[in-house]
Amino acid sequence: MPLDAKPGMDFKVIGTRPVRPDGIDKVTGRARFGADFNMPGQLTGRVLRSPHAHARVKSIDVSQALKLQGVKAVVTRDDFNADAVDPALMDVLVNVMARDKVLYEGHAVAAVAAVDAPTARQALKLIKVDYEILPHVTDVEEAMKPSAPVLHADMFTDGVEPRPTKASNIASRVEFGHGDVEAGFQQADVIVEREFRTEAAHQGYIEPHAVVASMGADGYAEMWCCTQGHFMVRNISAHLNGVDVSKLRVTASEIGGGFGGKTTVFLEPVALALSRKANRPVKLVMTRDEVFRASGPTSSSYVKVKIGAKKDGTITGAYAELAYQGGAFRGSPVDMGAMCTYACYDLKNVQVVGYDVVVNRPKQAAYRAPGAPQAAFGVESVIDELAQKLGMDPIDLRLKNAARDGTKSSYGPTFGPNGLIQTLEAAKNHPNYKVKLGPHQGRGVAVGFWFNFGGQTAVSMNVNIDGSIALAVGTPDIGGSRASMGLMAAEELGIAYDKVRTIVADTASLGFNDVTEGSRVTFSSGLATVQAARDAIKKMCGRAAQMWGIPEDAVEWKDGHAHPAGANAGNFPPMSLADIAKDAGNTGGPIAGHCEVNAEGAGISFATHLVDVEVDPQTGRTQVLRYTVIQDAGKAIHPTYVEGQYQGGAAQGVGWALNEEYIYGKDGRLQNAGFLDYRIPVCSDLPMIDTVIIEVPNPGHPYGVRGVGETGIVPPLGAVGNAVSHACGHRMTVVPMSPPRSLKAIKG
Amino acid sequence: MSKITVSATVNGDAADFVCDATETLLDVLRDRLGLTGAKEGCGTGDCGACSVILNDRLVCACLVLGAEAQGAKIETVEGLANGETLHPLQRKFIEHAALQCGVCTPGFLVAAKSLIDHNPDPTEEQVRYWLAGNLCRCTGYDKIVRAVLDAAAEMREANHAA
Amino acid sequence: MVKVGLWGSLTSYTGGATHVEVAAGNIREMLLALGQNYPGLKPHLDRGVAVSINGQIYRDAWFQKIPEGAEVFLLPKLAGG
Numbered sequence: 001m002p003l004d005a006k007p008g009m010d011f012k013v014i015g016t017r018p019v020r021p022d023g024i025d026k027v028t029g030r031a032r033f034g035a036d037f038n039m040p041g042q043l044t045g046r047v048l049r050s051p052h053a054h055a056r057v058k059s060i061d062v063s064q065a066l067k068l069q070g071v072k073a074v075v076t077r078d079d080f081n082a083d084a085v086d087p088a089l090m091d092v093l094v095n096v097m098a099r100d101k102v103l104y105e106g107h108a109v110a111a112v113a114a115v116d117a118p119t120a121r122q123a124l125k126l127i128k129v130d131y132e133i134l135p136h137v138t139d140v141e142e143a144m145k146p147s148a149p150v151l152h153a154d155m156f157t158d159g160v161e162p163r164p165t166k167a168s169n170i171a172s173r174v175e176f177g178h179g180d181v182e183a184g185f186q187q188a189d190v191i192v193e194r195e196f197r198t199e200a201a202h203q204g205y206i207e208p209h210a211v212v213a214s215m216g217a218d219g220y221a222e223m224w225c226c227t228q229g230h231f232m233v234r235n236i237s238a239h240l241n242g243v244d245v246s247k248l249r250v251t252a253s254e255i256g257g258g259f260g261g262k263t264t265v266f267l268e269p270v271a272l273a274l275s276r277k278a279n280r281p282v283k284l285v286m287t288r289d290e291v292f293r294a295s296g297p298t299s300s301s302y303v304k305v306k307i308g309a310k311k312d313g314t315i316t317g318a319y320a321e322l323a324y325q326g327g328a329f330r331g332s333p334v335d336m337g338a339m340c341t342y343a344c345y346d347l348k349n350v351q352v353v354g355y356d357v358v359v360n361r362p363k364q365a366a367y368r369a370p371g372a373p374q375a376a377f378g379v380e381s382v383i384d385e386l387a388q389k390l391g392m393d394p395i396d397l398r399l400k401n402a403a404r405d406g407t408k409s410s411y412g413p414t415f416g417p418n419g420l421i422q423t424l425e426a427a428k429n430h431p432n433y434k435v436k437l438g439p440h441q442g443r444g445v446a447v448g449f450w451f452n453f454g455g456q457t458a459v460s461m462n463v464n465i466d467g468s469i470a471l472a473v474g475t476p477d478i479g480g481s482r483a484s485m486g487l488m489a490a491e492e493l494g495i496a497y498d499k500v501r502t503i504v505a506d507t508a509s510l511g512f513n514d515v516t517e518g519s520r521v522t523f524s525s526g527l528a529t530v531q532a533a534r535d536a537i538k539k540m541c542g543r544a545a546q547m548w549g550i551p552e553d554a555v556e557w558k559d560g561h562a563h564p565a566g567a568n569a570g571n572f573p574p575m576s577l578a579d580i581a582k583d584a585g586n587t588g589g590p591i592a593g594h595c596e597v598n599a600e601g602a603g604i605s606f607a608t609h610l611v612d613v614e615v616d617p618q619t620g621r622t623q624v625l626r627y628t629v630i631q632d633a634g635k636a637i638h639p640t641y642v643e644g645q646y647q648g649g650a651a652q653g654v655g656w657a658l659n660e661e662y663i664y665g666k667d668g669r670l671q672n673a674g675f676l677d678y679r680i681p682v683c684s685d686l687p688m689i690d691t692v693i694i695e696v697p698n699p700g701h702p703y704g705v706r707g708v709g710e711t712g713i714v715p716p717l718g719a720v721g722n723a724v725s726h727a728c729g730h731r732m733t734v735v736p737m738s739p740p741r742s743l744k745a746i747k748g
Numbered sequence: 749m750s751k752i753t754v755s756a757t758v759n760g761d762a763a764d765f766v767c768d769a770t771e772t773l774l775d776v777l778r779d780r781l782g783l784t785g786a787k788e789g790c791g792t793g794d795c796g797a798c799s800v801i802l803n804d805r806l807v808c809a810c811l812v813l814g815a816e817a818q819g820a821k822i823e824t825v826e827g828l829a830n831g832e833t834l835h836p837l838q839r840k841f842i843e844h845a846a847l848q849c850g851v852c853t854p855g856f857l858v859a860a861k862s863l864i865d866h867n868p869d870p871t872e873e874q875v876r877y878w879l880a881g882n883l884c885r886c887t888g889y890d891k892i893v894r895a896v897l898d899a900a901a902e903m904r905e906a907n908h909a910a
Numbered sequence: 911m912v913k914v915g916l917w918g919s920l921t922s923y924t925g926g927a928t929h930v931e932v933a934a935g936n937i938r939e940m941l942l943a944l945g946q947n948y949p950g951l952k953p954h955l956d957r958g959v960a961v962s963i964n965g966q967i968y969r970d971a972w973f974q975k976i977p978e979g980a981e982v983f984l985l986p987k988l989a990g991g
Contacts, residue, residue, distance in 0.1 A: 160922070353918075451988060453990050517990040
């Protein structure tokens with residue numbers, strides 16, 4: 001990045017904790033989320049979904065549905081021209097509307113738009129789909145067997161030479177590492193090897209997917225939806241419908257949680273197709289049941305870990321094998337899982353092999369640090385067991401082998417400055433690490449890593465006539481990011497935080513922005529905001545120079561004012577931002593700062609988590625007693641929201657570790673598609689979640705920011721697993737550690 | 749389909765509406781009365797995002813039929829503030845950053861108001877169990893519990909002073 | 911010349927070499943040269959890759975300069991949540 005960090009910078013507003021600009025809207029019910037939009041003349045849409053896990057779609061007869069009074073449009077696979085679709089988006093098309101086969105229970109096969117919901121529901125019952133049921137497979141290990149039913153006849157495992165000649169469910173094989181693991185194991189005094197399994201968890205955002213699409217006969221279209229990336233929604237929805245990107249304008253509503261699950265499309269292209277056919281606005285909203293069955297959960301996994309160490313704790317060799325199912329399409333996050341597996345450790349000999357596997361389940365979608373928690377569960381459990389065998393404190397064992405500045409990472413690149421050691425030391429010194437435990441209680445430690453990303457970002461900053469600022473960003477605000485942007489703008493401009501209004505602009509009003517994902521927003525949109533502010537400042541200095549009749553470079557910007565730079569520039573009283581804004585019309589017209597950038601330089605973030613649990617020996621139920629998150633934020637722009645990310649990630653991880661799982665029947669159907677049976681943590685399940693923010697600045701950001709959103713979900717599976725293992729006196733190897741599994745561990 | 753005519757009181761104002769026999773109170777609030785503060789997170793009473801107070805009882809609006817609201821007194825998140833003055837719970841939720849995405853917030857506020865109406869001095873444990881019917885996926889509940897305890901304390905102090 | 915580190919499964923297209931050298935001054939030149947010299951790599955490169963230069967990961971930056979003697983690794987295209 002061309003931006004220079006300001007070393008030892010003395011921040012005025014960065015690091016303070018003002019209230020968020022959208023707070024009032026969100027506590028009064030005024031904020032408009034996806035399902036809160038309505039249009040005049042709007043129709044209600046519903047999607048018909050496959051009851052079968054795997055079947056050939058022989059025919060679809062919609063004639064009876066079309067005859068029902070009040071039905072205005074029906075769309076099926078025939079309404080999408082697959083031949084015109086970019087091969088890279090073919091899976092997306094097939095996922096939003098099945099073509100020759102349905103690949104999972106819940107796969108969309110048709111959609112209707114009608115005058116009201118009862119009519120739409122009735123119309124679905126009148127659509128006749130002729131299925132030829134095929135054998136199915138939903139388990140990742142079963143799917144890898146040569147005898148398994150094959151989902152895609154054209155899937156030949158990538159990354160294997162020579163290329164296989166027989167189709168299989170293994171989409172690809174990846175491998176990372178360096179050194180010689182076998183030689184490493186030869187040097188070890190102790191070796192621990194174990195197999196682990198994790199079930200699929202859903203992101204569990206409280207707001208179901210929702211969209212309103214409106215397309216006129218002239219091909220111009222508007223769309224409102226809840227998404228992590230409205231530019232992505234625009235590009236894909238327009239492409240799949242054969243519409244020019246410029247004709248579709250997408251506005252992101254407030255978003256009721258995403259966690260990665262709203263980084264792709266499900267309903268949006270279908271709503272657009274229905275609206276085109278009906279020539280009326282169409283609203284599609286998923287039920288919770290549809291969210292579970294048809295939007296992306298994360299991968300379930302099989303993980304094998306083998307680690308060898310010397311008596312003093314030095315790890316001599318580390319191996320892992322991962323198999324992740326990505327649902328019915330290639331693209332499970334096994335590659336990222338494989339890269340993260342040993343990222344926390346400084347290893348001479350390391351090898352990780354990963355398999356991307358397809359099964360008859362919904363296409364997985366990203367979920368907070370996708371792929372990392374499953375692998376970390378295995379590794380952190382084995383490290384814990386090694387510490388037990390070596391008679392070492394588990395934090396000391398990690399400190400002995402921890403990655404630091406200059407470590408060659410297990411996936412290749414050499415790490416720069418990072419805070420892993422600091423998080424471990426803070427954990428060791430934390431009061432929660434010293435509390436005495438009672439009977440049936442156990443303590444767990446685990447570490448975690450995530451890369452964090454930058455990406456394409458555009459920001460526009462308008463200086464208003466009264467000196468207030470309108471800041472337009474293109475990344476939906478999923479957890480208070482407008483507050484962080486406002487803080488960075490205020491800091492850079494030298495004005496009060498409440499003088500900045502940050503909005504999420506629609507796709508026609510701003511350059512392209514990548515999806516809100518990869519913990520990139522505070523980093524990328526923040527970096528672009530700082531650059532846009534500097535652009536505006538340069539222009540304002542130019543206006544002041546003009547007024548004073550001195551050269552532009554003789555003006556400097558300090559504390560929200562233009563000043564003559566030194567005595568030689570002249571003796572003029574400083575002009576405030578508001579002074580300059582007031583006369584903008586006479587000094588050259590509107591003043592605006594811009595930044596269009598592909599933000600690079602995101603900084604990695606490490607965390608250490610501590611947890612104490614108590615397992616009820618009668619029921620096997622686990623209660624979390626204490627939880628501590630310690631993570632490197634680089635620089636916390638708004639510390640309260642950083643804490644919130646830490647706490648939220650930990651809570652999601654605890655849910656995954658203890659309760660949450662997709663349960664499939666022999667028929668390939670999901671058996672717990674609701675919040676009653678798929679139980680996410682409730683208020684009474686959790687204690688207060690203590691947080692410690694470590695700040696090792698990221699050299700790639702002007703204020704040192706690192707993404708913080710994702711790392712928090714990586715350690716909990718391992719930390720809780722270690723705690724439950726100690727409480728039960730038995731090594732837990734399956735997530736979730738639900739009461740029946742823990743009870744079995746206790747009873748032996 | 750013949751419709752049912754219903755007269756109720758919503759946030760202190762008379763509200764007359766017609767609805768189908770199958771329509772829930774949540775559908776009526778959102779689609780017929782334009783009160784979209786209550787959210788549909790599940791439609792099965794598991795998430796609490798549609799919490800409203802019906803005749804002084806906390807309910808999930810998705811589990812009540814619109815027709816059942818005849819003569820009822822209904823309070824929703826839209827009625828919490830008094831003009832420009834926020835309810836202490838609303839203020840404390842913002843101050844404590846007890847919301848991230850904010851979609852569960854209306855339900856939590858209504859549920860927490862119902863708690864404080866019943867028990868002005870709740871313990872942390874009582875707050876956690878009272879709010880166990882409201883799901884939040886963003887916050888881990890820490891800041892929500894703190895906001896509710898803080899609001900309850902402030903309201904006790906204000907009542908004491910009055 | 912740029913020395914490029916490959917992730918394990920790509921080494922089957924380079925005769926087992928974990929590092930290969932190509933003449934390139936930026937990421938785009940490097941990717942083009944890799945595809946020409948090792949045709950088996952091309953489908954993987956076309957599907958999208960990330961590139962790490964001296965520990966910094968770039969997802970889409972063709973014209974990012976590669977300094978002399980830099981540590982360079984090819985990585986799978988990354989996505990987040």
